[in-house]
Amino acid sequence: MTITACTLDCPDACSLVAESGVDGLRLRGNPDHPFTRGFACPKLDVHRRRQISPHRLRSPRLKVDGRWQDISWDEAMGLCAEKIALYRDEPRSILHVRGSGNRGVIKALSNLFFRRLGASGLHGSLCDEAGIAACTEDFGCLRTNDISDILNTSALVNWGRDLARGSVHTAALVRALRKKGVPVLTIAPGEDTAKGFTDHFVRVRPGTDRFLAAAVLREVLRRQGIAPEVGAACRDLAGFEELLAGCGPELLEWCGATPADVALLADHYAGPMPVATLLGWGLQRYCFGGQNVRFINALAMLSGQVGRSGGGTYYGLSSMANFELPWKTETAYGRTLLMPDLARELRRADPPVRMAWIECINPANQFPEAAEVARALAGLDFVVVADAFMTDTAEVADLILPVALMLEQEDVVGSFLHEYVQLSAKAVEPPQGVRTDHRILSDLGARLSPPVTLPGPEEALRQALGSSTLNGSLEELRSRGYVRSTHGPVAFEGLRFGHADGLYRLPPRLDPPMTTMDDGYPLQLLTLINRRFVHSQILPEDQTGEPVVSVHPRTLEGLGIEPGAGWLVTALGRLAVLFAADESMHPDCAVYRRGPWGKLGGGVNRIIGFVETDMGGVGAYYEQRCRLERRGQ
Numbered sequence: 001m002t003i004t005a006c007t008l009d010c011p012d013a014c015s016l017v018a019e020s021g022v023d024g025l026r027l028r029g030n031p032d033h034p035f036t037r038g039f040a041c042p043k044l045d046v047h048r049r050r051q052i053s054p055h056r057l058r059s060p061r062l063k064v065d066g067r068w069q070d071i072s073w074d075e076a077m078g079l080c081a082e083k084i085a086l087y088r089d090e091p092r093s094i095l096h097v098r099g100s101g102n103r104g105v106i107k108a109l110s111n112l113f114f115r116r117l118g119a120s121g122l123h124g125s126l127c128d129e130a131g132i133a134a135c136t137e138d139f140g141c142l143r144t145n146d147i148s149d150i151l152n153t154s155a156l157v158n159w160g161r162d163l164a165r166g167s168v169h170t171a172a173l174v175r176a177l178r179k180k181g182v183p184v185l186t187i188a189p190g191e192d193t194a195k196g197f198t199d200h201f202v203r204v205r206p207g208t209d210r211f212l213a214a215a216v217l218r219e220v221l222r223r224q225g226i227a228p229e230v231g232a233a234c235r236d237l238a239g240f241e242e243l244l245a246g247c248g249p250e251l252l253e254w255c256g257a258t259p260a261d262v263a264l265l266a267d268h269y270a271g272p273m274p275v276a277t278l279l280g281w282g283l284q285r286y287c288f289g290g291q292n293v294r295f296i297n298a299l300a301m302l303s304g305q306v307g308r309s310g311g312g313t314y315y316g317l318s319s320m321a322n323f324e325l326p327w328k329t330e331t332a333y334g335r336t337l338l339m340p341d342l343a344r345e346l347r348r349a350d351p352p353v354r355m356a357w358i359e360c361i362n363p364a365n366q367f368p369e370a371a372e373v374a375r376a377l378a379g380l381d382f383v384v385v386a387d388a389f390m391t392d393t394a395e396v397a398d399l400i401l402p403v404a405l406m407l408e409q410e411d412v413v414g415s416f417l418h419e420y421v422q423l424s425a426k427a428v429e430p431p432q433g434v435r436t437d438h439r440i441l442s443d444l445g446a447r448l449s450p451p452v453t454l455p456g457p458e459e460a461l462r463q464a465l466g467s468s469t470l471n472g473s474l475e476e477l478r479s480r481g482y483v484r485s486t487h488g489p490v491a492f493e494g495l496r497f498g499h500a501d502g503l504y505r506l507p508p509r510l511d512p513p514m515t516t517m518d519d520g521y522p523l524q525l526l527t528l529i530n531r532r533f534v535h536s537q538i539l540p541e542d543q544t545g546e547p548v549v550s551v552h553p554r555t556l557e558g559l560g561i562e563p564g565a566g567w568l569v570t571a572l573g574r575l576a577v578l579f580a581a582d583e584s585m586h587p588d589c590a591v592y593r594r595g596p597w598g599k600l601g602g603g604v605n606r607i608i609g610f611v612e613t614d615m616g617g618v619g620a621y622y623e624q625r626c627r628l629e630r631r632g633q
Ligand code: SF4
Pocket: 006, 007, 008, 010, 011, 012, 013, 014, 040, 041, 042, 043, 044, 167, 168, 534
């Protein structure tokens, strides 16, 4: 039996117990963990099946004249060293693309490797960065109350978090709150996220949350003003009050909420009792995603809900914040390209990119304009993909390196939900022919001249755990499986914030909605998370049948379309899908559960264009307009 932890790109970072069984590794939640408390989610079983899948790659593969050939590791590493030597005179012509598919401190050493080379890297993100930038701008750092402090609230506002498909431990806390009789209000475009988790549901038009937050804030301030200590903790409060005073009834027209919704929310935010606000991880995927998050934070701040137990806003934490990672400050890429606009960035890069090294991410599936990304990558001289499966991105590679999955190597992992650092202990040997990322890069680095060296795994772990916010040794982690950070349960107590002047920052502007032209694409396409899978980490055998697009029955009826086979169409192309009627959907939206691979009939990001968010360099995926067509049209 091994105490270990999940390293998938999921907030919970569950502590797990791993046992060997006849059908491979058996995994269950670790009952002794103070936060994850012995349960996990169905994705764990998918992970177990991925480990033993017959589709798993077990040998390096080289594309020769368009056909895949198995080659030895020695040949593969020799070829990589040869290519890097070829491009090393201009190291920015080598691009490093790393995602979060398998998280951990040792795995992240690839950042150090390519920074030491002086290669190009990426900035921006596919998802959370607009919200991170917003919270960092507001609070001066990315902190929240301890997630368990939610249990001290007298009301919870769930502003867009999908508790039915996201963090199972947040969902458990919300269930516990409701059991105690604490009211939960949910704000979202679709009611499906709220089923079983809410007492009141407020429907908003997708991407317009900032207007509802501003409207509620106006009402709260009308009722109770701003407490002097709260006002004194903000910079340029007068400017913000002027901004709010210039707003009026258009706020509700824009977001689609009613005066009764505003009054209900104000009933909770105004007054002496603590209200906690959970922020969803879709709020930031709009053009004004940063503003959405900033106005919700401002509502909590000015209504006196920040810096107290039971209050606060919960966007997220940095999962690496509690580690000492000198490579982050001591080394830098030669330049960075904007991640969600990779195809265009590759076309305009000067000096041009010749070689790419891609790991823990599936750009030809996950990035906006994914088909263009695939084409741009295929046009490079040499593309290495380190992956365990023949993903959409692996298909465009020249060389594929089969890598170890989680629990096949020791690492430590943080969480973007809770304050525990976990040991992801090695619970099983990687299959024959498969290597860890660290071993691959150490071997490669030794073949280069001059060599590029990485710290050994043990050294990297000890260094990471030397952080000033951790009070635990590697030995303690190895025996217990987890250590909590030294952060207290309440963030920003005394209303001292992370900026140099200690003050909170209010948003300086509120932009009106994007004008939507009636250009034949009447619906907003929301590509939301999947309950069973993390992103595109789906086994081929689980991708049978066409992807489903859920639409409100009235919308289907209005378009004269029956549930069943159809086309999901955007200005970039069309995808064969099945329409399903679902009353919980917002009538202006079509909802697709993202993840399925393009080569297996999915790949929705091929028809999603790139638009940048107002902060953080994120793709505003949810701004994509679409229409539905019957098959045969
Ligand atoms: S995917 Fe998330 S909830 Fe599921 S086991 Fe991993 S960390 Fe836990």
